[in-house]
Amino acid sequence: MLGSYRAEMLKLRKRSAVWVLFGAGLVLSLIFGYLLPYLSYTTGDENPSTGGVPRAEVLRGMLPERVIDNTIGGYPIFAGALALVLGAIVIGGEYTWGTLKTILTQRPRRGTILGAQFLALGTMIALWVLGIFIACALCSVGIAAAESGSMTWPSIGTLAQGLTGGWLVLMTWCLAGAVLAVAFRNVALPIGLGVVWILGIETLLAGVVSSLLPGLKWLTNTLPGTNAGSLVFSVTGMGSSDAPPGVRDAVGGGRALLTLFAYCAVFAALSLWTTRRRDVT
Amino acid sequence: MDALVEISGLTKRYGDTLAVDGVDLTVLPGEVYGFLGPNGAGKTTTLRILTGLIAPTSGDVRVLGGKPGQADVLGRTGSMIESPAFYPYLSGLDNLRLLAEYAGVSRRRIDEVLELVDLADRAQDRFSTYSLGMKQRLGVAAALLKDPELVILDEPTNGLDPVGMRDMRRLIRELGTGGRTVVLSSHLLGEVQQICDRVGIINSGRMVAEHNVEELRGEQELVVRADPKDRAQAILTRFGNVHQYDDTLRVTVDPARAAEVNSVLVGAGIAVSELHMTERALEDIFFELTTEEKADVG
Numbered sequence: 048m049l050g051s052y053r054a055e056m057l058k059l060r061k062r063s064a065v066w067v068l069f070g071a072g073l074v075l076s077l078i079f080g081y082l083l084p085y086l087s088y089t090t091g092d093e094n095p096s097t098g099g100v101p102r103a104e105v106l107r108g109m110l111p112e113r114v115i116d117n118t119i120g121g122y123p124i125f126a127g128a129l130a131l132v133l134g135a136i137v138i139g140g141e142y143t144w145g146t147l148k149t150i151l152t153q154r155p156r157r158g159t160i161l162g163a164q165f166l167a168l169g170t171m172i173a174l175w176v177l178g179i180f181i182a183c184a185l186c187s188v189g190i191a192a193a194e195s196g197s198m199t200w201p202s203i204g205t206l207a208q209g210l211t212g213g214w215l216v217l218m219t220w221c222l223a224g225a226v227l228a229v230a231f232r233n234v235a236l237p238i239g240l241g242v243v244w245i246l247g248i249e250t251l252l253a254g255v256v257s258s259l260l261p262g263l264k265w266l267t268n269t270l271p272g273t274n275a276g277s278l279v280f281s282v283t284g285m286g287s288s289d290a291p292p293g294v295r296d297a298v299g300g301g302r303a304l305l306t307l308f309a310y311c312a313v314f315a316a317l318s319l320w321t322t323r324r325r326d327v328t
Numbered sequence: 329m330d331a332l333v334e335i336s337g338l339t340k341r342y343g344d345t346l347a348v349d350g351v352d353l354t355v356l357p358g359e360v361y362g363f364l365g366p367n368g369a370g371k372t373t374t375l376r377i378l379t380g381l382i383a384p385t386s387g388d389v390r391v392l393g394g395k396p397g398q399a400d401v402l403g404r405t406g407s408m409i410e411s412p413a414f415y416p417y418l419s420g421l422d423n424l425r426l427l428a429e430y431a432g433v434s435r436r437r438i439d440e441v442l443e444l445v446d447l448a449d450r451a452q453d454r455f456s457t458y459s460l461g462m463k464q465r466l467g468v469a470a471a472l473l474k475d476p477e478l479v480i481l482d483e484p485t486n487g488l489d490p491v492g493m494r495d496m497r498r499l500i501r502e503l504g505t506g507g508r509t510v511v512l513s514s515h516l517l518g519e520v521q522q523i524c525d526r527v528g529i530i531n532s533g534r535m536v537a538e539h540n541v542e543e544l545r546g547e548q549e550l551v552v553r554a555d556p557k558d559r560a561q562a563i564l565t566r567f568g569n570v571h572q573y574d575d576t577l578r579v580t581v582d583p584a585r586a587a588e589v590n591s592v593l594v595g596a597g598i599a600v601s602e603l604h605m606t607e608r609a610l611e612d613i614f615f616e617l618t619t620e621e622k623a624d625v626g
Contacts (some may be wrong), residue, residue: 048428049428050430050431050432051430053429054426054427054429057422057425057426057429058415058418058426061417061418061422062415062417087557100468143505144413144414144415144416145410145411146413146414146415148376148379148409148410148413149412149413149414149427149470150380150427150430151380151381152379152380152381152402152405152407152409152433153402153427153430154399154402154403154431154432154474155399155430156399156432160430237349315588326376326378326381326382326383327376327381327382328381328382
C-alpha cells in the first residue's frame with residue numbers, strides 16, 4: 048500500500064494540472080476573500096458594491112479573526128467544482144491514457160491501487176486547504192498591520208474544525224468526480240456533468256423547492272451541495288446575511304458532517320465495486 | 329515439465345460476440361511461444377485474461393501455478409498489452425519509478441532495464457516526446473522491471489521501422505535464451521518464425537494449431553519451374569507428392585535426389601528453368617489454416 052501511495056503522490060506532484068487547479072482555487076479565494084473587500088473598504092461607503100455595509104464591518108471580515116471564513120467560504124461552490132475536476136482528471140486520466148492496464152498488471156490488487164489513489168487525493172486536498180489557509184492568513188495579517196486592526200486569532204480548535212470541515216467538503220466533491228470518472232471511463236463527461244450539478248442544478252432545485260414545492264425540502268436537504276454549505280456555515284462565524292453563495296444553515300452542522308461522510312463512503316465504495324468487477328479492455 | 333501457462337476451454341463472450349471460443353493453450357518453461365492470428369482473432373483478449381485484466385466467461389486458466397491477476401502471479405509476470413501506455417507528462421524514468429513503487433522493485437533495476445532497451449540517454453525526456461519505437465522499448469523495459477519469469481508481449485514490433493523491428497527481435501531472442509519464458513503475440517509471421525520455439529495459431533477466437541515451428545513447417549520441398557508443366561508434373565509424381573504453387577511445381581522429395589530429378593526431366597525433353605529446395609514458410613501454413621477455418625465456418 049505504501050509503495051502504491053508513493054507512486055500516486057509522484058503522479059500528482061508532477062502533474063501540472065493539479066497545481067493549476069490549486070492555483071485557481073487560491074487566486075479566487077484571495078480575490079473574493081481579500082482583494083475585492085479591501086478595495087471596497089478603501090474606496091469607502093460611496094462605492095455601491097458595499098451596499099451600505101459599514102467599513103468597520105468590511106475590515107473585520109478580513110482580519111485574522113475571520114481567516115477561516117475566508118479560507119473555506121468558497122469551498123461549497125467554486126473550490127468544490129475545482130476539487131471535482133481534480134478527482135475526474137486523476138481517475139479518468141487512467142482510462143483515457145490507457146494507463147489503468149499498466150498499473151493493474153503490477154503487483155498490487157485493484158482495491159489497493161484505488162485506495163492509494165484516494166489516499167493521495169486526500170493528501171493533495173489537505174495541501175490545497177493548508178496552502179489556501181496560509182495565503183489567507185498572510186493576507187489577513189498584512190491587512191491588520193496596514194489598517195491597525197486586531198491581531199486576534201481563532202482558537203486552535205476552531206481553526207482545526209474549520210480546516211477539517213473544509214477538507215471534508217472538498218474531498219466529497221473530489222470523490223464525486225472520481226466516481227463519475229470510473230462510471231464513464233472518461234474525463235470530459237464527468238467534469239461537464241459534475242460542474243453543471245454543483246454550479247447550477249443544486250441551486251436551481253433549492254430555488255424551485257423553496258418556492259413551488261416546500262414539501263420536498265427534505266430532499267434538497269440531503270444533497271451534497273446543501274450539506275457542504277451547511278457544514279461550512281456551522282464551522283465559521285458567518286451570519287446568514289454575509290455568507291457567500293452556497294453557504295447557508297439549511298441543516299445542522301452534525302447532520303451535515305454525517306451526510307458528507309456518507310457521501311464519501313458511498314462514492315468510494317461505488318468506485319471500488321466497479322473497478323474490481325469490470326473488465327479492463 | 330510443468331507448464332507455466334495452461335489454458336483449457338477458455339471462452340470470453342461480449343454480449344452476442346464470442347471473442348474467444350474454447351481455446352486450449354500450453355506454454356512451457358523457458359520457451360518463446362508465438363501467438364499468431366489475424367487482427368481481431370482473439371489474441372489480445374486471451375493475453376488480457378492471462379494478465380487478469382479481464383475475466384473469462386468460462387474455462388480454466390493457470391499462470392505460474394496460480395490464477396491470473398493474483399498479486400503473487402502479477403509479481404512474477406511482466407507484460408505489455410497492446411500499445412505501451414504511460415503518463416505523457418512524466419519522463420520515461422519517472423514512469424518506471426512509479427511502476428517500481430507499485431511493484432516493490434529497487435531503483436537499481438530501473439537503470440538496468442533502461443540500459444537493456446537502450447533508452448538510458450533519453451530517460452529524462454517526457455514520454456510524450458518519444459518516438460513510437462522508444463515508446464515500445466519503454467513498454468518492454470516496464471515489462472522487464474520485475475525481472476519476471478514470464479514475459480507477455482502483445483505485438484511488440486507494431487509500428488516500428490525495420491531497424492527498430494530488428495532490435496526488438498534481438499531483444500526478445502535474448503530474453504528467451506536467458507531462461508525466461510516469453511509469450512509473444514503477433515500477426516507478423518516472419519517475425520514469429522525467426523523468434524519462436526512454438527506457435528499457437530488462433531483464428532476467429534478458436535485455436536487452429538499449436539506446434540513447434542519446425543513441425544508446423546513440415547518437410548522440405550523441391551521447387552521446379554519447367555515447360556511444359558503438365559508433362560513435368562506427370563514425371564515428378566514418380567518422386568513424391570506434387571502440387572502447384574503459383575507458376576511452379578513443388579515436390580516432396582529428399583534433397584539428395586534433386587540432381588536425379590533434373591536429369592530425368594531434361595532426358596524427357598522438358599526445359600527446366602528453376603530447381604531448388606525450399607521450406608514451407610510459416611506464412612503459407614498460416615494462410616492454409618486460417619483459410620480452411622474460414623471455409624469451415626462459412
